[in-house]
Amino acid sequence: MSDTATHDRSALDAPAAPTRPSRLERLRDSDLWYSFRSHPSAIFAAVLLGLVALTAFLAPLITPQNPYDLAALELWNAEIPPIWNAEGQWPYLLGTDTQGRDILSAILYGSRISLIIGSCSVLVALAVGLSLGLVAGYVGGWVDNVIMRVGDVLLSMPFILIAILITAIAAASLPPSLKDVLAAPILIFAIAVPSWVQYARTVRASAMVEARKEYVQAARLIRVKAWRIMLHHILPNCMTPIMVAATLNFGLAILSEATLSFLGVGMPPDQPSLGTLIRIGNQYLFSGLWWIVVFPSIQLCLIVLSVNMIGDWLRDALNPKLR
Amino acid sequence: MIAFLLKRAANAAFVMLAVALLAFVIFRFFGDPVEMMVNEQATQADRAELRERLGLNDGLVTQYTRFVTNAVQGDFGISYRNQQDVMVLIKERFPATLELVLVATVISLVVGIPLGVITAVHRNSRLANVLQLGSIVGVSLPSFVVGILLILAFSVSLGWLPGFGRGETVNIGWWSTGFLTPSGRAALILPSISLSTFQVTLVMRLVRAEMLETLRTDYVKFARARGVPTARVQWRHALRNCLMPVITLTGMQIGNLIAFALVTETVFQWPGMGMLFIQAVTFVDIPVMAAYLMIVSFIFVALNTAVDITYAWVDPRLRDDTARAGGANG
Numbered sequence: 001m002s003d004t005a006t007h008d009r010s011a012l013d014a015p016a017a018p019t020r021p022s023r024l025e026r027l028r029d030s031d032l033w034y035s036f037r038s039h040p041s042a043i044f045a046a047v048l049l050g051l052v053a054l055t056a057f058l059a060p061l062i063t064p065q066n067p068y069d070l071a072a073l074e075l076w077n078a079e080i081p082p083i084w085n086a087e088g089q090w091p092y093l094l095g096t097d098t099q100g101r102d103i104l105s106a107i108l109y110g111s112r113i114s115l116i117i118g119s120c121s122v123l124v125a126l127a128v129g130l131s132l133g134l135v136a137g138y139v140g141g142w143v144d145n146v147i148m149r150v151g152d153v154l155l156s157m158p159f160i161l162i163a164i165l166i167t168a169i170a171a172a173s174l175p176p177s178l179k180d181v182l183a184a185p186i187l188i189f190a191i192a193v194p195s196w197v198q199y200a201r202t203v204r205a206s207a208m209v210e211a212r213k214e215y216v217q218a219a220r221l222i223r224v225k226a227w228r229i230m231l232h233h234i235l236p237n238c239m240t241p242i243m244v245a246a247t248l249n250f251g252l253a254i255l256s257e258a259t260l261s262f263l264g265v266g267m268p269p270d271q272p273s274l275g276t277l278i279r280i281g282n283q284y285l286f287s288g289l290w291w292i293v294v295f296p297s298i299q300l301c302l303i304v305l306s307v308n309m310i311g312d313w314l315r316d317a318l319n320p321k322l323r
Numbered sequence: 324m325i326a327f328l329l330k331r332a333a334n335a336a337f338v339m340l341a342v343a344l345l346a347f348v349i350f351r352f353f354g355d356p357v358e359m360m361v362n363e364q365a366t367q368a369d370r371a372e373l374r375e376r377l378g379l380n381d382g383l384v385t386q387y388t389r390f391v392t393n394a395v396q397g398d399f400g401i402s403y404r405n406q407q408d409v410m411v412l413i414k415e416r417f418p419a420t421l422e423l424v425l426v427a428t429v430i431s432l433v434v435g436i437p438l439g440v441i442t443a444v445h446r447n448s449r450l451a452n453v454l455q456l457g458s459i460v461g462v463s464l465p466s467f468v469v470g471i472l473l474i475l476a477f478s479v480s481l482g483w484l485p486g487f488g489r490g491e492t493v494n495i496g497w498w499s500t501g502f503l504t505p506s507g508r509a510a511l512i513l514p515s516i517s518l519s520t521f522q523v524t525l526v527m528r529l530v531r532a533e534m535l536e537t538l539r540t541d542y543v544k545f546a547r548a549r550g551v552p553t554a555r556v557q558w559r560h561a562l563r564n565c566l567m568p569v570i571t572l573t574g575m576q577i578g579n580l581i582a583f584a585l586v587t588e589t590v591f592q593w594p595g596m597g598m599l600f601i602q603a604v605t606f607v608d609i610p611v612m613a614a615y616l617m618i619v620s621f622i623f624v625a626l627n628t629a630v631d632i633t634y635a636w637v638d639p640r641l642r643d644d645t646a647r648a649g650g651a652n653g
Contacts, residue, residue: 041456152334153341156627157620158582165349165616168604172353255465259586262467263601282471282590286486290475297468305463312459 035317045309052303056111063105068271082291097280097292106277107299113273114303117184118254121191122246128192129199130242134230136200137207148204151197159194163256166190167265180268187266191256195249199242206238244315251307258300274300327635335628340391342620346613347390350400351383353609359403399614404606409614413596418498419489420595423587424580426515428573431522436562436569438523439530443538444557454527461524466583470517470590477513485510487592514591518584522576529572533565567637574630578623 027033036042055062096102136144154162170186171179210216211234219229260266261275262282269276274296281293350356357374365373374380378389393399399409438458442451478486490506492499501507537543538561546556585597592598596615603611 149337149341153338153345156338156624157342157616158579158623160586161582161616161619164585164600164604165612168607168612169349169353172607251463255463258465259467262465263586263589263604265604278468278471285471285474286479288479290479293471294475297465297471301460301464301468304465305460308459308463 032317036313039313039317041309042313045306045313048302049306049310052111052299052306053115055108056115059105059108059112063102063108065102065105067101067106067109097284097289103291103295106272107274107296110272110274110277110296111299111303113184113267113271114254114257114275114300117187117191117257117267117273118250121188121195121253121257122250124188124192125195125249126199126242126246129196130203130235132196133200133203134207134234137204138211138226138230138234140208144204147200151200154194154197157194160256160259162194163190163260164263164265166193167260171265180270183267183271187257187260190260191253195253198245198249202241202245203235203238207234210234210237240318244311244318247307247311247314251304251311254300254307255304274303324635328632331628331631331635335624338624339617339621342617342624343391343394344387346394346616347387349616350390350609350613351379351386353607356609359607359609360401394614394617399617400610402603402608402611404603404608404611409610412599412611413614413618414497415499416594416596416599418500419593420581420584420588420597422501423511423514423518423584423593423595424577426511427519427522427580427584428577430515430519431526432569432573434519435523435526436530439527440534440557440562442527443531443534446535458524458527461520464520466517466521467586467590469520470514470587473513473517474590484513486513489594514587514593517590518580518587521583522580525572525576526569529569530562530565533568534561537561537564571630571634574626578619578626581622582619 036046060066097106132147136147167186167190170182170190174182207230216229216233219233257266257273258275258278261273262279264279267273267276269280272280277296278293278300281289281296284292356377356379357370361370361373378386381389397410399413401407402409402412405412438454442454442458445451474486477484485506488510489501490508490510491504492501492507493503494500501511534557538557543556543561546560547553551560581596584593584595585600587593588595588597589601596618599611600615602608603615
């Protein structure tokens with residue numbers, strides 16, 4: 001109805017009224033895009049992350065070998081140093097490990113796993129945190145109390161400890177045949193459990209404020225369903241801090257996954273993430289095979305660094321005080 | 324104030340009971356404790372006898388109460404793996420972890436505070452920008468990667484410093500210290516640097532933010548107007564007012580550092596609590612896992628509560644408990 005109204009009015013003074021810009025045009029016109037363009041570090045980070053993601057997801061097409069395919073590994077190709085070394089060999093740009101696995105291929109496949117686990121755990125934490133936070137703030141009472149108390153307890157244990165305990169318990173209680181298959185879902189769960197609280201707290205705070213405002217009271221009066229009020233009216237009002245937190249937590253999630261895999265409670269060696277590769281490489285630290293451990297480490301740092309740079313930029317760009 | 328104290332103490336006690344419940348559930352329901360303790364030849368009667376002796380036939384509430392009472396008295400049971408008292412194992416390893424954490428904390432303050440002041444005072448200078456970028460890099464470097472690279476550079480290539488172990492230690496009572504021998508001190512250097520990287524950037528960013536705010540206040544401007552040298556204003560007058568939040572952060576982060584030390588300890592084969600925990604995880608040695616969880620959480624909760632109470636003591640406005648400082652995560 002409101003649509004036709006505006007349409008009619010714009011039809012009346014047609015020459016002056018601009019047509020409603022498309023989504024892309026609005027994006028190009030926004031403050032956020034302007035801020036992005038004027039921050040070289042943000043552009044650099046976005047390009048870097050884009051490149052990493054692209055090469056990771058195209059890994060099967062561009063890598064010289066499939067590092068998981070044991071049949072493709074030849075032992076006489078083992079321990080080849082990087083290509084710029086005198087003993088380097090094409091196509092093993094970054095050398096091979098002790099089983100003849102191409103390091104570059106392993107890194108690209110590993111990045112894929114790291115990125116997937118990182119993003120999935122942020123999405124799960126967001127889904128859980130936003131819904132519990134909305135319910136706690138909107139409904140209040142004992143529901144609120146229970147949810148926030150559980151959150152308090154989770155926050156009073158160090159993040160990494162909770163994640164290790166979850167993976168350890170899962171590993172101990174699952175049959176060995178399922179353990180490797182479920183390694184990725186377990187990791188996603190283990191990282192999401194300690195991280196939903198932050199979102200829930202943020203959303204709860206603004207849900208409590210919004211729930212008392214007149215437009216929400218009005219919506220209640222005309223019997224708009226509670227979940228609709230929460231999702232369409234309250235949630236959009238607190239998306240800014242959530243977006244910043246989610247970006248920074250994406251970096252933290254990748255870091256946590258790598259740490260867990262490095263400690264040996266994460267991805268198994270036959271489907272290695274970057275952390276697993278570093279764990280494997282760490283065993284050869286003292287035997288001069290530095291490339292096995294250094295290159296996956298660099299890749300991990302580049303991913304987390306670019307995510308953090310984007311998060312930092314986003315936090316400043318969306319902070320009204322700094323405008 | 325007394326009401327506030329009681330409230331915070333009750334809060335902390337509730338959290339610890341919840342952590343204990345978690346530890347108890349893990350202990351009781353993941354793997355049968357009796358099967359873990361007896362050897363293969365044990366008869367059915369032996370098992371039943373052990374089950375009775377451990378009190379596993381009692382009601383769950385009784386068992387949980389006993390678990391908590393024992394834990395309060397420092398009795399966490401017997402390790403499944405090497406049949407030793409868990410508390411003895413942890414007591415043996417605790418000094419190594421604490422010394423590591425203390426040195427890392429000192430490094431983070433000694434390096435982080437000056438860097439923070441410099442980036443705030445020379446804002447927008449090239450040096451400040453480089454340091455600022457460096458701080459993002461510091462946050463993004465996983466501590467185990469820092470550790471591995473340090474070992475690669477200083478132990479493997481240059482051979483200057485030891486890359487694993489704790490060196491020689493001296494016992495003072497039950498406390499074994501590495502501070503008193505040259506090899507013990509050398510062994511501390513690389514692990515504590517790697518543990519402190521994240522912390523340094525945290526302190527640096529906090530000091531910078533606080534300094535930027537303080538430098539704008541009237542008393543700083545007045546001191547300048549009075550002719551106090553600029554450096555003195557910055558490093559004495561302004562910095563002093565920025566230190567309270569830094570102390571808070573440092574206090575709260577010690578708990579996190581103790582937990583995070585388990586990563587550093589794994590990299591450097593450092594014989595601390597964290598290594599004990601990781602080994603316990605590998606061998607599903609549940610009493611050790613439960614004890615570690617409860618001890619680290621206790622330190623964490625105790626420090627947070629102490630910081631909250633200190634704050635309320637210093638600033639009475641915080642006593643009505645409406646704005647509790649959000650817990651640290653990291």
